[in-house]
């Protein structure tokens with residue numbers, strides 16, 4: 001089984017502009033020999049962590065203050081899955097070809113976290129479908145965004161497995177596997193922004209149930225989401241998305 005990290009993914013960069021983060025320079029984390037887990041809090045990752053943990057705390061505390069029923073597991077699992085998605089992104093963002101061993105370790109941690117996250121999303125989906133019973137389905141914005149999120153996460157995970165573990169078998173070569181990395185990154189960031197975070201915001205604050213029972217303040221959830229978006233966005237490197245030279 002070959003891995004595309006056996007071969008450098010990005011050319012070594014001499015020009016600092018190639019590593020410019022997408023939003024500003026505050027997230028230009030230079031990876032050094034420090035512990036890879038530091039990636040989870042380095043620079044603007046700390047802001048993203050505050051956002052996602054505040055969001056999870058709001059959901060968990062409000063849900064667990066309600067009677068525990070089958071439904072309880074849905075928001076707990078879904079918010080945990082989203083929390084893991086953010087960790088999976090943050091651990092990998094600063095890894096570069098200049099530190100191949102950290103890049104490989106980062107990839108291993110990334111796919112392990114994303115696998116668990118995908119399983120949690122599927123479990124959250126299964127629970128809500130069982131809980132729905134004979135009630136009508138896909139009747140709210142949240143339910144549609146939520147279903148699209150689950151479908152996307154499964155496809156994105158499969159795409160990741162193909163490009164990393166099966167590039168020769170499915171894509172014809174390890175090189176072809178490397179070439180599609182940037183699409184995996186693009187789709188991951190875009191879906192986080194337009195599907196996963198909105199699904200979670202709507203779920204926590206805009207469903208009939210959350211309006212009637214939870215009363216989680218919309219401003220708090222939006223502030224937490226903004227912290228996640230800015231924290232993650234500031235660390236995106238244009239070069240890794242195929243933008244710039």
Ligand code: HEM
Nearest residue numbers: 075078137138140142143146147149199200203204207209
């Ligand atoms: C990104 C995370 C989430 C995903 C992917 C997700 C997914 C889904 C899906 C697919 C459904 C629709 C079931 C159907 O109609 O067949 C649903 C329903 C529901 N979800 Fe979530 N969910 C997420 C987060 C949350 C959170 C944080 C809450 C907080 C309370 C929540 C509360 C609900 C409720 C109350 C329903 C039933 C009402 C409705 O269908 O709109 N969800 N979810």
